[in-house]
Amino acid sequence: MSERGQYLKYLLGTARFAVSRLLQSLGLLLGVVMVMFLLIRMAPGDPVQAMVGDFPVPDEYRDQVARQYRLNDSWLVQFMVYLGHVARGDLGYSYASHQSVGGLILERLPATLLLTAAGLISAAAMGIALGTWSAVSSRRSTRAVLDMFVLVGFSIPTFWLGQMLVLLFALRLGWLPSGGMSDARAESTGWASLLAAGPYLVLPAVALGIRELAATARIAKGATMGVLSEDYIVTARSKGLSSAATIRRHVIRNAALPTIASLGYRVGLALAGAVTIEVVFSWPGIGRLLYQAILARDNSLVVGVILVIAVLVIIANLVTELLYRALDPRIRGARHVR
């Protein structure tokens, strides 16, 4: 078979894999919607009130909601109707802010994506570097220092770290803004606004990233230690490669694979961390929206945000798996060799 033929076959295999994973993810998402539906129905009080939250609701609205969601029919019908709404992207109406839940979330989503991506990507890059470095280091104390850092990173509440950063760098030293995403006086749009958000992004991204850094460093260290005990490292050394060349050519790629595989899962945790971080830094993302929705007992908004988080995590997992496939020739090749 020609190179091109193999490549086509690889693409085909990847597409098939992507579709099957997508279907599985949809199944999981269905499960998530079902749990959310049940939770709303299990909430104390009548279903309309549970959806709307603690607001006095006029009777006309109550009737409208009951009709729209077929609340007088059986649970199964109710669920199917609810599912239909969700599938069409209709996450309901936030009675508290008089706006559709979908619109509210969409408005706030970019800020969260920016914060999470900045925190997670920089943390993952540094974590891989730190973990690999400590694993290949000859000194036990290097590994001990990293272990210590990892444990400390896992022990500090994310949002509290954010508060302490604000105290020190914003309030005491005045180096960075203490919250928000932009200067209210300077209006900017598009890429300029992204650039302007830079200084505002630093502290929340660091606060969010520390835990992810610790986690990635730990995984990278473990993976590297594992690779170092592999036989092919002995081969590389027996060829007369220097330690640096061995690490560069033989260790890093193989050790990065499990670390990358874990990143999809980290996205969910980072998003959870973003909820509290956004509150600390008044970051206008879906995390803060969730917080406000909880305080306002705006349940349809709470459920909406959680569904969006679930979708984000599923996408992240899918992307990670595809990336992993592209990086690991064993999986890539598995289709066309026996």
Add this chain to the structure above:
Amino acid sequence: MSDEASPLGARKNRAELFSWANTLRSGYGLVGSITLAILVLAALFSPWLAPYDPHAISSSYLGPPSGEHLLGTDLVGHDLLSQLLHGARVTLLVAVTAAVISFGLGVLIGSLAGYFRGPVDAVLMKVTEFFQIIPSLVFALILVAMLGSHLWLVTIAIGITIWPQQARIVRSQFLTLREREFVQASRALGFSDRHIIFREIYPNALGPVLVQATLDIGIAILLETALSFLGLGDPNKASWGQMLFGAQEHLERAWWIALWPGVAIALTVLAVNFVGDALSEWFNSRSDVGRVSLQKRKNVASPPAAAPSRTGDGTALLDVQDLTVHLRRGAKVVRAVDRAEVKVRPGERVGLVGESGSGKSMFSRAVLQMLPSANVETFTGRIALDGIDLMRLNEADMRRVRFEDLSIVFQDAMTYLNPTMRVGKQITEAMAGLSATDRQERTRQILASVALPTTTRFMRRYPHELSGGMRQRVLIAMALASQPKLLIADEPTTALDVTVQAQVLRTLVAVHTKTDMAMLIITHDLAIVAEVCDRSFVMYGGQIVEEAAVSRLFSEPRHPYTRGLMASMPGKSDYRLGKRLTGSVVDLTDVPTGCRFAARCELAHDRCSTEPPWVRIGDEGVRCWLFADESGPIGRSTDKPADSKEVTTS
């Protein structure tokens, strides 16, 4: 590495700088346990320890730390120290209860999945996936948001969101332990499932489960904190998280409100993690053994430096004298190689034969200066390659030797090839100082010489895409790439099918005849020695017991062990020279003081309780008392052990 290049002084300083970390590392468990013990006591005795009633309102609200209020006061005027001490009760209660719930659910569901497998297991894995999509914090958050903020509800919400990790651990313990021999054995003996689960599986799963249960306490504390911070804590129960809830608004005016509870939380969780980490280290205390360090081996005892760099009789390419390698394995010392003498002349094909566990692989590692440095107890002797003593080279020079003069072919080509690097590149990177096109050309030549395709497409293959024989040839090609003076082949064909073995052997011989390199073939298979080698050494219990030309070795083996090996060859059971070997290889961690083969030797006699001498016979040699006298070789007739008695008395 960069730190190899840096001056020694700087390295030492840096090492000292971080030495505290090592000390602390070994004391994690102690530090963590003591901290936790103090904390629990403080929580228990908080009514007596707290200077004020936690609900008492003093006149100074938002008061900074002072003599009156050591940690300051909060918005309402509560004394923070008193609140902190009482909050410890709530926080610890929630955390421990949630961890217990998680433990119970995790062990129960993990056991069900591990025991029943099939659909139950599939459902569990789906549920675990669900929790990966909805992170614990988010799920606990919606539970509490929907159902209400009571302390018990918060606790349950935390418990039922963190159990999947524990369940996965229990499940995997079930799945792996089920297959282990002792569980299989219990089953074969007719023990009931209940017996197997409670007597075999649970005690073995205890380690990881206990570690996770400990870590769960920390996770629960952090979750409770985050929930409270988001306003979902029980407003009537002042946990540490609840204390932080109010702090956000007053960060600018009263930093102390946020500081103390956070410090308390971080320290507590850190202590819990310390204990968890120490437990896990304790349970896998042997996980770090055997790692080959990338750094220079430790020179445990270098030979006297007085000797000139070029010595020896000048005829030997590889001249190993008095090589001793002892390795630590746990508390024991493995005497892998003891005072070995091996010579290989230029262009020669030499065998090194012995059963597995005779120390021959450690011999090859020692020649390459690639012992697992962390475990080396003793490493002495002289290893001269082309007159240069490898024992005295620094790592950079030794690397040059490996790069240019010395190559090795390992046994298992699958694991000794990098799975994510194209085979062409793995061969090319072993070449020195050529331009890119020259390397390509040279790679093609080498591939041709080991009977592999020379196409670009082949070079772009990954190891897993090749057959076992092809992989072994790639390893050989890699070893040949540097045109070495000496090629060590360590069990080069053991992992292959018999038919492929012959092909690979023929390739090795063909390559050898075209070049003038010498080969040292390490094997347990006498047939390979007979087919390929000119001369051979026989190794037993870490010692060289016989050296002979191959023709003589087969026609007239001297050492009783060699004879036993011959007799043990398939189809040679009635070999005239001896009986098959019985018993097993001598334990290298516990070698006898006398002859190491004596326990398995038919001809053993009382002299064998002292160490036999190395008897030189012309160009050959044997380590056996039977040849220690001038009467010459005797005992050819093994059916007359009386002969050996005579030798003793003479």
